[in-house]
Amino acid sequence: MASLSQPASEPNTSPLAKFIWGPENLQRRCDLLKELPQHAIFKNEVNLAALSRRDHWAYRVQQAQALIGIWLKKGWSRDHFLDANRMIGEMPCSPQFRIFFKNIQAQMSPEQKAFWIPKVERFEILGCYAQTEVGHGSNLRGIETSATFDSTTDEFILESPTVSSSKIWIGALGAWATHAIVVSRLIVNGHDHGNHLFMVQVRDLKTHDVLPGITIYEQRDKTLNTLRGLDNGVMRFFGHRIPRSQMFAGSSSLSRDGTYNPPINKNHSYTSMVIIRGLLSSELGLDAMKALYIAAHYVAFRRQFGANPGGMETRVIDYASVKNRLFPAIAREVAIILNGRQITAAIEERLGTNMEDMHIMSVGGKVYASEHAARDVEIARLLCGGHGTHESAGLGRSYTLLSAARTYEGDSYVISLQLGRAITKCWQRGGEDTLPALGYLRRLRKPTAYQQRLRQDESQAWHDRAVQDDVLEQRVSILAGQFLEDTRKGKDTSFQVLELTMAHTDLHYVRGLYSALESSPEEGKMALKALANLFTISTLVNGLSTFAGSDYLSYNDIRSMKEAYQTALVEFEPHVPCILGAFAFTPWETRSSLCPVDKSPYDAIVGHAMGSELNDNRFMRPTILNIRSLWKNQQESRL
Amino acid sequence: MASLSQPASEPNTSPLAKFIWGPENLQRRCDLLKELPQHAIFKNEVNLAALSRRDHWAYRVQQAQALIGIWLKKGWSRDHFLDANRMIGEMPCSPQFRIFFKNIQAQMSPEQKAFWIPKVERFEILGCYAQTEVGHGSNLRGIETSATFDSTTDEFILESPTVSSSKIWIGALGAWATHAIVVSRLIVNGHDHGNHLFMVQVRDLKTHDVLPGITIYEQRDKTLNTLRGLDNGVMRFFGHRIPRSQMFAGSSSLSRDGTYNPPINKNHSYTSMVIIRGLLSSELGLDAMKALYIAAHYVAFRRQFGANPGGMETRVIDYASVKNRLFPAIAREVAIILNGRQITAAIEERLGTNMEDMHIMSVGGKVYASEHAARDVEIARLLCGGHGTHESAGLGRSYTLLSAARTYEGDSYVISLQLGRAITKCWQRGGEDTLPALGYLRRLRKPTAYQQRLRQDESQAWHDRAVQDDVLEQRVSILAGQFLEDTRKGKDTSFQVLELTMAHTDLHYVRGLYSALESSPEEGKMALKALANLFTISTLVNGLSTFAGSDYLSYNDIRSMKEAYQTALVEFEPHVPCILGAFAFTPWETRSSLCPVDKSPYDAIVGHAMGSELNDNRFMRPTILNIRSLWKNQQESRL
Ligand SMILES: Cc1cc2nc3c(=O)[nH]c(=O)nc-3n(C[C@H](O)[C@H](O)[C@H](O)COP(=O)(O)OP(=O)(O)OC[C@H]3O[C@@H](n4cnc5c(N)ncnc54)[C@H](O)[C@@H]3O)c2cc1C
Ligand SMILES: Cc1cc2nc3c(=O)[nH]c(=O)nc-3n(C[C@H](O)[C@H](O)[C@H](O)COP(=O)(O)OP(=O)(O)OC[C@H]3O[C@@H](n4cnc5c(N)ncnc54)[C@H](O)[C@@H]3O)c2cc1C
Structure with a gap:
């Protein structure tokens, strides 16, 4: 298997590669590989693992900024964006075209889509999907957040009555998002119609402050550094109001007079x-x-x-x-x-x-x-x-x-x-x-x-x-x-x-x-x-x-x-x-010292070590020297 | 299983607990649990996961300093130290009584032990164990580092002839250790006697500078944040000299005239x-x-x-x-x-x-x-x-x-x-x-x-x-x-x-x-x-x-x-x-929001989020606001 010793330096576009990647996916990958590695912020030079959580997240936001700029300029497809995201690694913009956009597309009415989709596609609003609660993830029927219709003002009042009703695990909600799709029980005239989706603005569009009637905390680190660049969030509503038009109306809907129109088929959910x-x-x-x-x-x-x-x-x-x-x-x-x-x-x-x-x-x-x-x-x-x-x-x-x-x-x-x-x-x-x-x-x-x-x-x-x-x-x-x-x-x-x-x-x-x-x-x-x-x-x-x-x-x-x-x-x-x-992952994609193209793995591993942030350890030497003499204090105090 | 709902707040010392932990182990654990949680540096308040690599390591050094101080003062056993280490988490002092001390104890001559053990037990010298090389981990016969006897000066000359002969993965070598037990081929009069152990000082005892004839790099982060507080190191020797007395002489030894005395039984290795x-x-x-x-x-x-x-x-x-x-x-x-x-x-x-x-x-x-x-x-x-x-x-x-x-x-x-x-x-x-x-x-x-x-x-x-x-x-x-x-x-x-x-x-x-x-x-x-x-x-x-x-x-x-x-x-x-x-791990040991003793897990999880380093995200708001208006530039440039 001699040819395995040399990893690919460029994507392969052979018929087999097209078959394995899928022709359109491969084309998108080639587009992205031509563009992204040229930009300094995507050059794989920053050792993300060594950063603090705060700096890590900030760097991911900057990468999101660069990616969104490039994407808008190139006029690429949403799939390009999704693929780029996967290549670069998790960024706060990750949910935008996945769970945020796809729910809008699948579950809003045509008029709602006409209003919201352009904003989403322009990144004029930044989205996340808020379903899970502290008390309920698997069992969605147990969701406690309620949206009660107030016919006098034509609004819904959002409430999180308990700690367990706090939304949690919501990717990009912790610090990034302006809007959340919120899964909530719909209550009309004291009648509980079960879970529905609502578009809820959560932060001020000018100041990025969390809106009144809402509290949001970021969840801190996930285990094993999972998705460290993503700011998962915990959210509660205290009588926060949204207009009736923000209930997703692709299948079921609510009329001005409070008449509930149930879904025709249950597929949508x-x-x-x-x-x-x-x-x-x-x-x-x-x-x-x-x-x-x-x-x-x-x-x-x-x-x-x-x-x-x-x-x-x-x-x-x-x-x-x-x-x-x-x-x-x-x-x-x-x-x-x-x-x-x-x-x-x-x-x-x-x-x-x-x-x-x-x-x-x-x-x-x-x-x-x-x-x-x-x-x-x-x-x-x-x-x-x-x-x-x-x-x-x-x-x-x-x-x-x-x-x-x-x-x-x-x-x-x-x-x-x-x-x-x-x-x-x-x-x-x-x-x-x-x-x-x-x-x-x-x-x-x-x-x-x-x-x-x-x-x-x-x-x-x-x-x-x-x-x-x-x-x-x-x-x-x-x-x-x-x-x-x-x-x-x-x-x-x-x-x-x-x-x-x-x-x-x-x-x-x-x-x-x-x-x-x-x-x-x-x-x-x-x-x-x-x-x-x-x-x-x-x-x-x-x-x-x-x-x-x-x-x-x-x-x-x-x-x-x-x-x-x-x-x-x-x-x-x-x-x-x-x-x-046929896979031919490039070094920019693998980012691995174990399969570099221009040197041996051993040189890459040792070379990587030469950049360690602990090679200059002078800042800790006084402590280390002190440690090595602690025994003397002990002996003195025994005298 | 009602009683499972309440985790332990103190160690259990029942006969069953003694049986499961082992009576001495349990006694040591009780000693440690009485002492350590009292010290601010062991209070579990710092969110280590959020720190940068550098700060994380520095914090671990400070914990090592505190632990060594307490240990010396209390006059505890080496096993106490090992157990404390395991409870607190990896620190650069982790190898000292494990692999460093245990090799000295098992493989040095009585005279050597008399000289080295007190220094090790006082933490006057800080140790690590350097066996693995870039090119050889499993196959120790392939180790390339050589110690050549120079009878004129009664010294060994250490050489790492190639990149693959660099010592690597050596825990605590990257920035902390003053001494390394080095596994190296013994060469006498051109004759290769295979691997032996050598005590090698690697850093200056006054300045903590790496000694001439040696290079050391710290390895940077390990995957999944494994042992992040430990500074694993890569090391090469370029004609570095050590006295003959520093070859481990518990089983085989070398006389002044270059006569090699092979081991009587091979057990020692x-x-x-x-x-x-x-x-x-x-x-x-x-x-x-x-x-x-x-x-x-x-x-x-x-x-x-x-x-x-x-x-x-x-x-x-x-x-x-x-x-x-x-x-x-x-x-x-x-x-x-x-x-x-x-x-x-x-x-x-x-x-x-x-x-x-x-x-x-x-x-x-x-x-x-x-x-x-x-x-x-x-x-x-x-x-x-x-x-x-x-x-x-x-x-x-x-x-x-x-x-x-x-x-x-x-x-x-x-x-x-x-x-x-x-x-x-x-x-x-x-x-x-x-x-x-x-x-x-x-x-x-x-x-x-x-x-x-x-x-x-x-x-x-x-x-x-x-x-x-x-x-x-x-x-x-x-x-x-x-x-x-x-x-x-x-x-x-x-x-x-x-x-x-x-x-x-x-x-x-x-x-x-x-x-x-x-x-x-x-x-x-x-x-x-x-x-x-x-x-x-x-x-x-x-x-x-x-x-x-x-x-x-x-x-x-x-x-x-x-x-x-x-x-x-x-x-x-x-x-x-x-x-x-019977295990009765205390909250100080579990450090887990999922089994707190004084509140519900849900309160603990949400409480933890309230301390997130991203809750104050003002530093990134200008970037986020800029991102949300990028589309305008795009529209303008299209005009
Ligand atoms: C990294 C990450 C990102 C996430 N992002 C989002 C997001 O953006 N938006 C969002 O809304 N949510 C998000 N989530 C939440 C996620 O969808 C839920 O955590 C997940 O669905 C699991 O649900 P749970 O936590 O309630 O598990 P639980 O149901 O509490 O599972 C606990 C255990 O109980 C078992 N169990 C549960 N029910 C049964 C049963 N009936 N029979 C047998 N065994 C059972 C399970 O197997 C499991 O072992 C995210 C989660 C993670 C980890
Ligand atoms: C966190 C950590 C800390 C460490 N700390 C130290 C330390 O302080 N000091 C020190 O000296 N070392 C240390 N090491 C090194 C460690 O001991 C070696 O990495 C380990 O022994 C594995 O050896 P290797 O890397 O050569 O694996 P390899 O032998 O290269 O293994 C590669 C693959 O080949 C397979 N393989 C190898 N040989 C055979 C065979 N004959 N037959 C079949 N399959 C085979 C293995 O199963 C494996 O899948 C540390 C390593 C780690 C990860």
């Missing part, structure tokens, strides 16, 4: 969630892939133990311990990226129609991407040994982002419950024949037809798509069967639903990957086939515990499956440079 | 590693337990979904998703703490004798503790939903420490190779009958005697120690068998050794836990029995994939095993307050 989870499904994969890209180049460079002919030690990428962690992770993240993008596209196509199946799909995608991404980045770091633990390796930054993603936009266990519910519903009404995603439930109607031994003594059999699919279906049907049985018995199934969701998504991601491959360019077909095969067999091997005690797989099956897995690893190995070469 | 890994085996468990303690109290307070009689929502601790993560993790970490302490004690007892089996034991303990601790802390964080992601929750701090522990003092895969080697050796010489730790290899001599079906249809059977032990032995013997077969075939087994090491340790930790229980106080016997049972059955369930395709466990076995697991969870549940109560 989760549309924006579906969109964001869809986005995350592929985005998180790209972040994890960047970490694996860095690690792959470093382990191809690093040598340790085992002298080879010529006296050089063995490259660590050649050890089983490294291959068995790195290669399946690469395959998995490519599967996540390609499937995630299919989910995003499907959601966009279906906007406005019945989206219940998209809802389930986006849950699977988000849970799968976040659970695997956090672990795969940790794998990347561990692969690099001690040097993976340098901040300058660039692996920790991804970890904080990806690990938190297991919680935000819905805790993995909590949102997996939705797949459980879909399965129960489908099973009860016998819907599996018309709902292809849950077709595997058929196996539960005729269990005996499927429980015979597979008998794939030859490892070659495991490379057969039909055999692979059979095992994947069998596994998820076993888990679904246990789930349905436990549900019937009234047991709490909230633990097992996560494994069920992962197995369900394993099956669909394998299928989705193979179907995506059909439109792949000739150039990369071999590589992608080897990748898909490895991804598939690795999901089989990782899912084996489900088959303990089952007759379905025999001892010989397992032996041959594990052999097939090793073959798939070996077959994928020569294609690794081709796959990583 | 790994003694200090064994000691430190032994220490880590239990320490890491305590850190993870602290995180679980915080999470347990929070999930007993937090309510979400599912109204109960009286209208209150369900406590999240009552969900299967929470119980199935939290309770086994608590049981596991107690098992780790108790077994780890047994390892530490066994090592101390055996110092100076043949320690090969201690070596293997300490590898198992360190790998097991670090792999589980990192995951269990992540579980703790995820259990707490969004609020677990506040820095003030106190969970991230443990994670950074524990996740890095998978790498430092030996990468998990690399050091697991040593168990693999021991197994191969034992198998080849038929030693399993005399080496109880590897007794399970007997099963491989007569496989048919063990492969019959277990047939434990009744879940009650799984609570039987003999049945439990049989499955644990069977599992590790299957893995050992595959390992030996692959080794015989010349395959690279470096991936599978980690699973083998974990299974080996599962078996021994279950046994160790039950044997520890024999001396437990009456008071906690029931609780500890329920805990041991849960730990055991959870290791069985988590190890099921090994049995896929095997006749050993039937479908009914698995079903009854999973039932037994749920029973074990239910039986452990009422004892959770008792176990956590």
Whole structure:
């Protein structure tokens, strides 16, 4: 794998790269890479990790200023802005076109959009999305903030009656935002109509002071420095008033006389969630892939133990311990990226129609991407040994982002419950024949037809798509069967639903990957086939515990499956440079001392140390000298 | 579990607490808790996370100054100092009594000890341990730094010939240390005698300037803020000279005339590693337990979904998703703490004798503790939903420490190779009958005697120690068998050794836990029995994939095993307050907004936000106002 030793210095625009990134995404990436690195503020020279929280945030605001200026000047798309944001790292402007804009787009009336969207697109107002409260995150029905209609003034009065009703975790609210989309119960004439969205100005547009009737505190640091450049905020309302026109009126609305017009379909309430989870499904994969890209180049460079002919030690990428962690992770993240993008596209196509199946799909995608991404980045770091633990390796930054993603936009266990519910519903009404995603439930109607031994003594059999699919279906049907049985018995199934969701998504991601491959360019077909095969067999091997005690797989099956897995690893190995070469993250994107282009990683690591803010430690020397003589005081006082 | 709602405000000194902490450890902890929180610098008021790297480090130096002063004054033991260090968090003085002192104690000659130990114990000199190089961490044979004997002056000349020979990752070397124990090849008359230890002064004792012939750079931030208060350093030697007397002469030595006296037994070379890994085996468990303690109290307070009689929502601790993560993790970490302490004690007892089996034991303990601790802390964080992601929750701090522990003092895969080697050796010489730790290899001599079906249809059977032990032995013997077969075939087994090491340790930790229980106080016997049972059955369930395709466990076995697991969870549940109560971490130790004693977590979280360094954001308002008007420039320039 000689070509791995040299990371890319520019983006790759080959047909394979277009296929992997998506042609428009790649074009946007090229646009951004041409422009952004030229600007001093984006030059990666400031060591953000060493700054205080205050200075860090201020620097991120300055980066936001520069980015918004460039974006306006270039007339780029909103997607350009989103991508730039992801490349640069979290800034207070991050929520603007994600959760703020997307909710406006999905849930305001046409007139409201005409009024608000231009302001949002010009950054004339700065937005955030205020849903979570101190007491309620997962259970939105428990939200306590109320918006009571006052028909005398045609206004809503916002109240946060308790500490637990304080809005919290609101990204960009702490110091940056002028406006918040507030999720609040709508109260009309003493009647509670449940949660609705309201556009609420929170700071004065001239002075940036928090408006009267509102208190806002910034939340301080998040763990592991997660999203340090973002000012999450805590907010309470004390009789704050907003005009009636600021209730989102895309589906339900309130007339001047207090008549409530309920939504025609209930879709709207989760549309924006579906969109964001869809986005995350592929985005998180790209972040994890960047970490694996860095690690792959470093382990191809690093040598340790085992002298080879010529006296050089063995490259660590050649050890089983490294291959068995790195290669399946690469395959998995490519599967996540390609499937995630299919989910995003499907959601966009279906906007406005019945989206219940998209809802389930986006849950699977988000849970799968976040659970695997956090672990795969940790794998990347561990692969690099001690040097993976340098901040300058660039692996920790991804970890904080990806690990938190297991919680935000819905805790993995909590949102997996939705797949459980879909399965129960489908099973009860016998819907599996018309709902292809849950077709595997058929196996539960005729269990005996499927429980015979597979008998794939030859490892070659495991490379057969039909055999692979059979095992994947069998596994998820076993888990679904246990789930349905436990549900019937009234047991709490909230633990097992996560494994069920992962197995369900394993099956669909394998299928989705193979179907995506059909439109792949000739150039990369071999590589992608080897990748898909490895991804598939690795999901089989990782899912084996489900088959303990089952007759379905025999001892010989397992032996041959594990052999097939090793073959798939070996077959994928020569294609690794081709796959990583298609990603071709530039040094500006990786910001990693472990894969520099113009020097060796060792020079980069030592060079980085030469800039340490503690190299001049004269300011602490008097203290250190004092410490070294403390024992004398002790001896004197004993005399 | 009502009593869980109130975390402890003082340490518990009941017989159970003594048993769990160890009586001396608990006494030391009480001594420290009485003294340290009184001092302003240890009052937990400074928000370290918000500081710049430089200020953070400086604050840690000041804490070190205070701690050393108190320690000298009180005349406390070295163990007191180590424990205080762990409570306060990493400071530059952390290596002094760990790796610095312990190497001196284990590897210097009596005369050398008489000279150096008093200086170390007085903090007259400040130490660090310099082994790892840029190019070599795991493979110590590859170390390039050389100490060449110059008989004309009776000195060694230290050289770092290349960038890759730079010492790196050396904790406390970056700015703090005056002395380093340097691992270097010994060269005498052109003959390379391999690695030896040398005491090297690196900074001037009057000015704290780095000495001529040496360069030192501080390494800058570590990922995820890991050990931010520690100044890890990179060091090179350019013909730096030290007297011959500074070669560690506890086992091998060099005479004035250049005669090399090789070590009599090779034990010495790994003694200090064994000691430190032994220490880590239990320490890491305590850190993870602290995180679980915080999470347990929070999930007993937090309510979400599912109204109960009286209208209150369900406590999240009552969900299967929470119980199935939290309770086994608590049981596991107690098992780790108790077994780890047994390892530490066994090592101390055996110092100076043949320690090969201690070596293997300490590898198992360190790998097991670090792999589980990192995951269990992540579980703790995820259990707490969004609020677990506040820095003030106190969970991230443990994670950074524990996740890095998978790498430092030996990468998990690399050091697991040593168990693999021991197994191969034992198998080849038929030693399993005399080496109880590897007794399970007997099963491989007569496989048919063990492969019959277990047939434990009744879940009650799984609570039987003999049945439990049989499955644990069977599992590790299957893995050992595959390992030996692959080794015989010349395959690279470096991936599978980690699973083998974990299974080996599962078996021994279950046994160790039950044997520890024999001396437990009456008071906690029931609780500890329920805990041991849960730990055991959870290791069985988590190890099921090994049995896929095997006749050993039937479908009914698995079903009854999973039932037994749920029973074990239910039986452990009422004892959770008792176990956590024995740990009784004080608020000063947890430093967590999620388990305060004098207010509700919600008040603590919001209160914490009120102190944010970004609440006064006037300094950035001009920039924000400018951003909001950037679009106007754009419009103007278009006119
Ligand atoms: C970095 C970050 C950024 C965020 N940004 C925003 C933002 O901009 N705007 C916004 O509105 N919110 C935001 N949030 C909030 C986030 O969406 C919520 O924290 C998240 O949805 C989790 O909800 P929770 O905190 O209530 O978890 P909880 O529900 O309290 O979870 C606690 C535990 O209970 C378990 N649990 C809960 N319910 C059940 C059940 N029914 N069955 C079984 N187990 C259960 C969970 O698995 C979890 O282990 C952010 C959060 C983070 C961490
Ligand atoms: C926070 C921290 C503090 C530290 N403090 C100190 C200190 O005070 N003093 C000091 O001297 N050192 C210190 N170290 C260094 C530490 O001990 C080493 O980094 C660690 O032992 C790992 O070695 P490595 O970096 O060479 O890993 P590598 O060996 O380079 O590991 C890279 C990858 O290769 C794999 N690998 C390597 N060899 C094999 C093999 N034979 N078979 C299969 N796979 C293999 C590993 O599994 C890993 O995935 C510290 C490190 C850290 C992170």
